[in-house]
Amino acid sequence: xxxxxxxxxxxxxxxxxxxxxxxxxxxxxxxxxxxxxxxxxxxxxxxxxxxxxxxxxxxxxxxxxxxxxxxxxxxxxxxxxxxxxxxxxxxx
Numbered sequence: 186x187x188x189x190x191x192x193x194x195x196x197x198x199x200x201x202x203x204x205x206x207x208x209x210x211x212x213x214x215x216x217x218x219x220x221x222x223x224x225x226x227x228x229x230x231x232x233x234x235x236x237x238x239x240x241x242x243x244x245x246x247x248x249x250x251x252x253x254x255x256x257x258x259x260x261x262x263x264x265x266x267x268x269x270x271x272x273x274x275x276x277x
Contacts, residue, residue, distance in 0.1 A: 252258045 249258065253260065
């Protein structure tokens, strides 16, 4: 049986979003950075809402842990290990 335990974020996988860099000599003003269309405003609101959410849905984690411990979910440990290795080998 596998025991799921909380862990620290993986330092090899970055979720930091960096803003696009401005070119030297750019003459953009603060006013020109304001959203000009309803689509841009919607995207900005969505980004703001997403940034306020936690990185991990702790309720979903608890549900999965409970289902695993009850035996409702079966886990192929070999396949999981292969998937983890494959993921990290691609990201190097």
